[in-house]
Amino acid sequence: MKKRIISLLLALVLAVSLLPVSAVAEAPASLGAAQEVPADKQLSQLVFRNGMMATAAEFPLEPQFEPGRKAYTVVVPDTVNGLNGFAAWATLADGASGKITANYTPVGVSNAMKITLTSGKANGQPLGRLFAANDFVGNTLQINVGDVTAYEITVVRCATLKSLAVTDQNSNALELTPAFKSGTYDYSLHMDKDATLQITPAASVPQSAQVTVNGTKWENGDTSVKPEWNAQKTASVVVEVSGGAAQSTKYTLTLTQEPEVERIEIVTLPVKTAYNSGDMFDATGMTVKAYFTDSSEKIIGSDALTCSPTGPLTSVIKEIEVAYKGAKTTQKITVSCGLSGTGTSEDPYLLQSEEDFARLRREVSYGNSFKGSYFKITQDVIFSADWEPIGCLKDGVSSAENGINMLPFSGNIDGGGKILTFAAGSKPLFNYVREASVSSFKIYAPYMDGYALVDQYTVDYGEDGRYSDGTGGSYAPGAPDTINISRVTLLSGSIIKNGGFIGGFASGGNTVNMTDCVVEKGVKIGCNADGTSAEGSHVGSFAGMVSGTFKDCVSYAEVYGVNRVGGIIGYKGQSMGFFNVLDCAFYGKVVASGDYVGGIVGSGYSAPSAPNTMCVVIKNCKSGGTVTGKDYVGGILGNESAVQCWDNGIGEIFKNSFDGKLTASGDHVGGIIGNMTSLNKYTIVEGNYYSAQCSAVRGIGSVQYVDTNCASHETASGAIYFDTSKALPGITGVEFKNHNRTDDPLGKDAVKLCRSTNESLLPDDNSAGTPGNTPATGDTGVLVWVIALPVTALAAAFVLKRKEREA
Numbered sequence: 001m002k003k004r005i006i007s008l009l010l011a012l013v014l015a016v017s018l019l020p021v022s023a024v025a026e027a028p029a030s031l032g033a034a035q036e037v038p039a040d041k042q043l044s045q046l047v048f049r050n051g052m053m054a055t056a057a058e059f060p061l062e063p064q065f066e067p068g069r070k071a072y073t074v075v076v077p078d079t080v081n082g083l084n085g086f087a088a089w090a091t092l093a094d095g096a097s098g099k100i101t102a103n104y105t106p107v108g109v110s111n112a113m114k115i116t117l118t119s120g121k122a123n124g125q126p127l128g129r130l131f132a133a134n135d136f137v138g139n140t141l142q143i144n145v146g147d148v149t150a151y152e153i154t155v156v157r158c159a160t161l162k163s164l165a166v167t168d169q170n171s172n173a174l175e176l177t178p179a180f181k182s183g184t185y186d187y188s189l190h191m192d193k194d195a196t197l198q199i200t201p202a203a204s205v206p207q208s209a210q211v212t213v214n215g216t217k218w219e220n221g222d223t224s225v226k227p228e229w230n231a232q233k234t235a236s237v238v239v240e241v242s243g244g245a246a247q248s249t250k251y252t253l254t255l256t257q258e259p260e261v262e263r264i265e266i267v268t269l270p271v272k273t274a275y276n277s278g279d280m281f282d283a284t285g286m287t288v289k290a291y292f293t294d295s296s297e298k299i300i301g302s303d304a305l306t307c308s309p310t311g312p313l314t315s316v317i318k319e320i321e322v323a324y325k326g327a328k329t330t331q332k333i334t335v336s337c338g339l340s341g342t343g344t345s346e347d348p349y350l351l352q353s354e355e356d357f358a359r360l361r362r363e364v365s366y367g368n369s370f371k372g373s374y375f376k377i378t379q380d381v382i383f384s385a386d387w388e389p390i391g392c393l394k395d396g397v398s399s400a401e402n403g404i405n406m407l408p409f410s411g412n413i414d415g416g417g418k419i420l421t422f423a424a425g426s427k428p429l430f431n432y433v434r435e436a437s438v439s440s441f442k443i444y445a446p447y448m449d450g451y452a453l454v455d456q457y458t459v460d461y462g463e464d465g466r467y468s469d470g471t472g473g474s475y476a477p478g479a480p481d482t483i484n485i486s487r488v489t490l491l492s493g494s495i496i497k498n499g500g501f502i503g504g505f506a507s508g509g510n511t512v513n514m515t516d517c518v519v520e521k522g523v524k525i526g527c528n529a530d531g532t533s534a535e536g537s538h539v540g541s542f543a544g545m546v547s548g549t550f551k552d553c554v555s556y557a558e559v560y561g562v563n564r565v566g567g568i569i570g571y572k573g574q575s576m577g578f579f580n581v582l583d584c585a586f587y588g589k590v591v592a593s594g595d596y597v598g599g600i601v602g603s604g605y606s607a608p609s610a611p612n613t614m615c616v617v618i619k620n621c622k623s624g625g626t627v628t629g630k631d632y633v634g635g636i637l638g639n640e641s642a643v644q645c646w647d648n649g650i651g652e653i654f655k656n657s658f659d660g661k662l663t664a665s666g667d668h669v670g671g672i673i674g675n676m677t678s679l680n681k682y683t684i685v686e687g688n689y690y691s692a693q694c695s696a697v698r699g700i701g702s703v704q705y706v707d708t709n710c711a712s713h714e715t716a717s718g719a720i721y722f723d724t725s726k727a728l729p730g731i732t733g734v735e736f737k738n739h740n741r742t743d744d745p746l747g748k749d750a751v752k753l754c755r756s757t758n759e760s761l762l763p764d765d766n767s768a769g770t771p772g773n774t775p776a777t778g779d780t781g782v783l784v785w786v787i788a789l790p791v792t793a794l795a796a797a798f799v800l801k802r803k804e805r806e807a
Helices: 002-017 021-031 354-365
Strands: 043-049 071-077 087-092 100-104 113-116 139-145 148-158 161-167 186-191 197-203 210-213 223-225 234-242 249-257 261-268 274-276 287-292 297-300 306-308 319-324 327-332 334-336 349-351 374-377 381-383 412-422 436-444 483-490 512-515 543-546 548-551 558-561 569-572 579-582 589-592 601-603 617-619 626-628 637-640 651-654 661-663 673-679 683-686 688-690 703-707 720-722 754-756 784-791 794-801
Touching (some): 043 139, 087 100, 087 139, 161 234, 197 210, 197 234, 261 327, 287 319, 512 543, 543 548, 673 683
Parallel strands (some): 071 148, 186 249, 274 334, 349 374, 381 412, 412 436, 436 483, 483 512, 543 569, 548 579, 558 589, 589 626, 617 651, 626 661, 673 703, 688 754, 703 720
Antiparallel strands (some): 043 087, 100 113, 100 139, 161 197, 197 223, 210 234, 287 297, 306 319, 319 327
16 A cells, blocks of 8 residues: 555656646745745845935835735834935845836826836935825835836825823923833833823824824823722823824833832032022032832932922022922021121121112012011112112012012111212112111112102012911001101202102002101102102102101102192002001192192092091191192191091091191182091091181181081081981981081081181181181180291290180
């Protein structure tokens, strides 16, 4: 049997050996694609790369190149340059011949292109415009050998990412390994086990691509991913990008948990530990040792550390906080502000030159308010024309934002009696202040383009900007006082454009306190450089529009303006807030072209929205100057607008005297008050005196409303009378009952409010009747008083004796 099988096999071999050679060669074609290309037209090499150099990245063929296989696919990223970013290498196989050409139709062109490929050439041949850069559209390419289409290449584009950023929930960057680069699709990173990843991919062709993160479509913005850790404490995140006809690409992030940091300690100090104000902390050279929960240790360089504060250093900063992955320690530093002294009350910082003040200004601009610090001026200082005031806003903002954006000065300056001289046209010492205190110096400014001391008096509710929160100042919990000014003198020859030392639109709680300050004769307030009126409103020797208390201040200045102009203060700044002028005197000249003008105060607060404004308090003040205005002009106060004063804002015009001269064209002109909108039990006008030579015919020029229960009150004044002990009158602003007086303030009791030095006018100063008429009710007796009234610069004492009168 075995011999028979062997005989059959031999017969078969003999039969095959007698077949033609061509029949034997063609047989394999029926078995597969390995011999689709004729042997004499085959290539031994066909390669495509990302550029002409042999070192450029290769685009692999799918399937792998075989000389006899005809059809292939090559995948090219969407970012590849379509001009010279795709090059071909070709080499003829042994026994093959023919010219090698690449044939295709370029993108955007109707005519076909044929490019010769030199067999075995070291550099590749670019196939320009085979496709476009940053596009998902591919193409078809034919490789001819001689007149035979030997190979067909389908070029497919793939969508890619041009960047992939990963941070944790605190925006700390997480490092990918390897660093992200084109053509790499697998990455690893270490992270805290409780962290949340923020994935920010950027597609290379963003207008057409779609990106998903773990299967969730990514929109503009970060995608948060909470890792799902397995038992091996690893997790993965897959970012896939696709678009149009392009092949999608997946990027895989393999996550590994880091052990937690228990603590850190500094093992190498930073190179620099001593700084000047304004420097930035430099961690160069600093290393820390991190101790992990798995008992491992690691030296951490400065680049991986977080140090704070990150802004300019100031002298109040004594140490830097150093942090690494939640663990913290501190590094001590020293910061010099460049001034002599330590800033205590016993060893104050010394201010001896303009440069010292500039150092102070720079440190304040870096965020050091110097609250609780003390300064002493030890030399007269002359400021140059380019002086910039102390205190500013934070970078990039234009509004104080209720104090949030302010970088104010909050220290204490003792001027030591020195003189601060400012160049003509310059700005004052300060811009923004908060809870500051200055005293005992003199200011000379041939022309100050602003206020004399503080140029930016604005709404300030503290660092948090909240009126209802905080320790606050003397008036409101969230409104810090602005400044205390004492024993500061404005020297003769100075011209101040705006209203005195300070002014502006601030909160009623931003209190300004001035004590024992002087404006000398020869000073002009509210004027241009040439001494003419600057035509501003809210002008006074010491303040323009302001809230606060002014005590024992004296002015001999010439004060110019339009409306709300006063010898001491121009205007009560807000409906609420303190406004007290106590024991002050004015012996200068007030010249206003408009209304609301007073020898001491131009006007109380006035606005339709505040008919119950807190009234002004003016007590024991003297005015011997000249007061000129259009209407609402008074020797002490021009106007008070409260329709009904309440017990939270009691007004007092008490024991003031006016011995100057009034000039006005209106009907609301008084020796003490030009106009008092209303009188009730909370408007205390009492014991005031004015000279009969002042030109006013009455102490209060006009009164609109009187709230009293006196049934026999006068009627000649034209005032509207009502009695809130019985009923409300239906007048806007009169909201509460029992605010009534009990006297006849414009009639028989008028002399208790304001009294003239002219005996013939007693007791009917306020036109309660014709001068010389007897009172409305019987009144006999003798009243003797002494008044110190300034006559020029002297005080004259006189005694007035009230004659007996019969009913």
